[in-house]
Amino acid sequence: MPSRARILVLLSIAELLAMSLWFIGSVIGGNAPTAVGEYARWLSLRSWLTIAVQLGFVAGALTIAFLNLSDHFSAPRVLAACAVLAGAANIGVGLNLHQLDAYVAHGNERGAVLLAVICRGLTGAFLAGVYPTGMKILAGWFREGRGLALGVLIGALAVGSASPHLLWIISSMLLPIPVAGLIIASSLASLIGAAIVAAAVREGPFAAAQPPFDWRQLGQTFRNPRLRLANFGYLGHMWELYSMWSWIAVMVAASDPRASRASVELIAFLAIAIGCVSCAWAGHVSDRIGRQGGQTVAGRARVTIIAMAASGACCLAAALAFGHPQVLIAIAMIWGVAVIADSAQFSAAISELADPRYVGTALTAQTAFGFLLTAVSIRTIAAIAAAAGWRWAALAMAPGPAFGIWAMWRLERSVRAPQRAASARSSLQLRT
Numbered sequence: 001m002p003s004r005a006r007i008l009v010l011l012s013i014a015e016l017l018a019m020s021l022w023f024i025g026s027v028i029g030g031n032a033p034t035a036v037g038e039y040a041r042w043l044s045l046r047s048w049l050t051i052a053v054q055l056g057f058v059a060g061a062l063t064i065a066f067l068n069l070s071d072h073f074s075a076p077r078v079l080a081a082c083a084v085l086a087g088a089a090n091i092g093v094g095l096n097l098h099q100l101d102a103y104v105a106h107g108n109e110r111g112a113v114l115l116a117v118i119c120r121g122l123t124g125a126f127l128a129g130v131y132p133t134g135m136k137i138l139a140g141w142f143r144e145g146r147g148l149a150l151g152v153l154i155g156a157l158a159v160g161s162a163s164p165h166l167l168w169i170i171s172s173m174l175l176p177i178p179v180a181g182l183i184i185a186s187s188l189a190s191l192i193g194a195a196i197v198a199a200a201v202r203e204g205p206f207a208a209a210q211p212p213f214d215w216r217q218l219g220q221t222f223r224n225p226r227l228r229l230a231n232f233g234y235l236g237h238m239w240e241l242y243s244m245w246s247w248i249a250v251m252v253a254a255s256d257p258r259a260s261r262a263s264v265e266l267i268a269f270l271a272i273a274i275g276c277v278s279c280a281w282a283g284h285v286s287d288r289i290g291r292q293g294g295q296t297v298a299g300r301a302r303v304t305i306i307a308m309a310a311s312g313a314c315c316l317a318a319a320l321a322f323g324h325p326q327v328l329i330a331i332a333m334i335w336g337v338a339v340i341a342d343s344a345q346f347s348a349a350i351s352e353l354a355d356p357r358y359v360g361t362a363l364t365a366q367t368a369f370g371f372l373l374t375a376v377s378i379r380t381i382a383a384i385a386a387a388a389g390w391r392w393a394a395l396a397m398a399p400g401p402a403f404g405i406w407a408m409w410r411l412e413r414s415v416r417a418p419q420r421a422a423s424a425r426s427s428l429q430l431r432t
Contacts, residue, residue, distance in 0.1 A: 004141050008149055010200050011134055012156035017193035018083045018130045019160030020167075020186045021090050021123050022053060023245070049093075050246050052117040054375040056124025061368030064128055065361045075137045075360060080198040082129025087190035089126060092119035093183055124371075130193075131157065132347075132367045136360035139351045140204030144287075146351065147300060150344035151283025155276030158340050161245060162272035165265040173262060226297075226353050229411035231366055233304055234346040236404025238370040240311060240397045243381045244339050245272055248332055251318070251390045256325035271332040275340030282307060282341040286348070297352055300345040301412035305405050307342035312401035314338060318394040349411075 060082075063069075069078055093116045135150060142149040167182045222228045249268035253259055282303050289299030314335035321327040347363055354362035377400070385393035 004149075004204075007141050007201060007204070008138065008152060010196055011137060012153050014079075014083070014193035014196040014201070015130065015134050015153055016156040016160040016163075017189040017196075018086065018127065019157045020163045020189050021086055021127060022161050023050070024090065024093075024164045024167075024183055024186045048113075048117055049120050050242075051375045051378055052120035053124035053127070054242070054371045054378065056121035056126075057128045058124075058368050058372040058375070059121075060125030060128030061132065061364045061371065063125075064132075065364040065368060069129070069360075075133050075140075075203060076197050076201045078129050079133040079137070079201075080194040082126045082133070083190050083194035083197070086123050086126035086130065087187035087194070089119050089122035090187045090190070091184055092116070092122075095180070128364065128367070132364040133360065135347050135351070135363050137201065137204065139359050139363075140206050142204075143206050147286040147296075147345055147348045148280060148283035150348050150351075151279040151281070154340065154344040154347070155279035158275040158279065159273045162269045165249065165269035165272070168265050169262055169269070224353070226411060226414055227350065227362070229407050229414065230297075230301075230346060230349045230353060231369065232407035233301070233308075233404045233411065234350075234366055234370050235373050236400045236402070236407060237304070237308060237342060237346060238374050239377045239400025239403075240315065241339050241343065242371075242374040243377045243397050243400075244311075244335060246378050247381060247385070247390075247393070248272070248336075250385075251322075251394065252325070252328060252332065254385075254390045255322050255328050259325065267329055267332060271336035274333060274336045278307075278337045278341035279344055283344055283348070286345050295415050297349050298412045298415040300349045300352075301408040301415070303345050304342035304408045305412070307338055308401035308404045308408070310338035310341075311335060312398050312405070315394055315398035315401070319391045322389075322391040322394065 064078075134153060138149050138153055139146060164182070164186065167185065171178075171182055222231065248271050249264050252267050253261075253264045286300040286303040287296075289302055314331055317331045318328060318335065321331055347366065350362050350366050351359050377397075381393045381396055384396050
């Protein structure tokens with residue numbers, strides 16, 4: 001039987017390769033135009049290419065959750081097949097790239113934009129079978145140390161999401177690869193990830209037997225009180241996370257118009273990829289807190305509260321520092337550490353609170369509702385930036401972590417309440 005560490009490494013590599021598809025749309029359209037009309041079209045194109053992935057992911061995730069696909073079928077096979085299909089859908093964007101550039105310049109290539117949005121939507125739909133299914137597979141291998149394992153996996157996802165920024169730097173400064181080639185390269189990376197999973201990843205010893213189809217499991221996301229609070233916390237986290245990831249490069253460029261695109265892309269890559277360290281650290285800490293207190297979910301809630309407090313503070317700091325590029329860059333690095341640190345712990349909590357037979361369905365439903373919200377937040381932040389500037393756009397991200405902190409505080413209290421009641425009873429019995 002393969003070791004847990006080997007499965008974790010292979011699955012993390014596969015997720016990193018496949019999730020490079022997520023933000024590959026950020027390399028489309030070149031540098032931001034200076035003319036007001038062209039800038040508005042460019043910003044709209046960038047936002048819709050990202051939103052298409054989010055909405056596609058939601059549609060795919062809801063379908064997978066409703067049909068219990070990742071629980072009813074072999075999870076590694078579901079992941080591998082979806083990674084292949086996501087890579088194939090993404091190629092359609094590269095085939096029409098020259099027409100997209102013409103749209104940015106002249107606004108008269110609507111057909112190409114529509115095709116690109118559809119292809120990106122299909123990419124997101126199939127990625128819904130990659131990201132949450134990978135978490136479900138790890139949950140089957142790790143009962144102890146699940147927080148750390150999921151933290152490593154989400155850290156790999158962060159690096160994969162940041163990779164398009166690095167690919168642009170490589171293609172523009174080291175290798176003369178056209179942007180269409182970068183898009184196709186990301187599709188090939190997804191195929192390699194699928195091959196790794198198909199060849200070497202299996203279900204773990206703690207994976208539940210394939211349960212019967214039960215569409216009602218989708219509704220447990222909000223019917224179960226503790227699951228509801230964990231999902232509310234995740235929604236607050238997601239309002240900020242993908243807004244920050246989507247727009248950090250544009251925000252830095254707007255703060256310093258003299259900055260070269262290469263420097264901006266490097267800053268964006270570092271600000272997103274640096275989160276891989278905090279994901280692993282947060283997982284280790286939440287596992288340790290849970291072991292010491294005997295309340296694993298409460299430990300995970302505590303870690304998410306700390307991370308969201310730090311990332312929410314960064315929203316405010318970025319708004320205050322806008323116009324001071326060096327300060328904003330420093331804040332962006334801290335923000336990148338904090339904004340993703342808690343992500344895996346929401347998923348770990350969901351996997352521990354859900355019906356063990358339907359963990360895959362619970363995780364997929366969680367991500368579906370989270371990414372549905374990101375489609376709203378990404379477009380909202382772009383609209384605020386276009387109307388009032390990036391200072392106010394950064395500030396508009398802060399309500400997300402504030403709501404998430406409230407939800408996870410309630411969850412921690414709910415989990416610890418029985419323990420406090422038992423301690424009170426024991427103390428009373430000793431006194432009598």
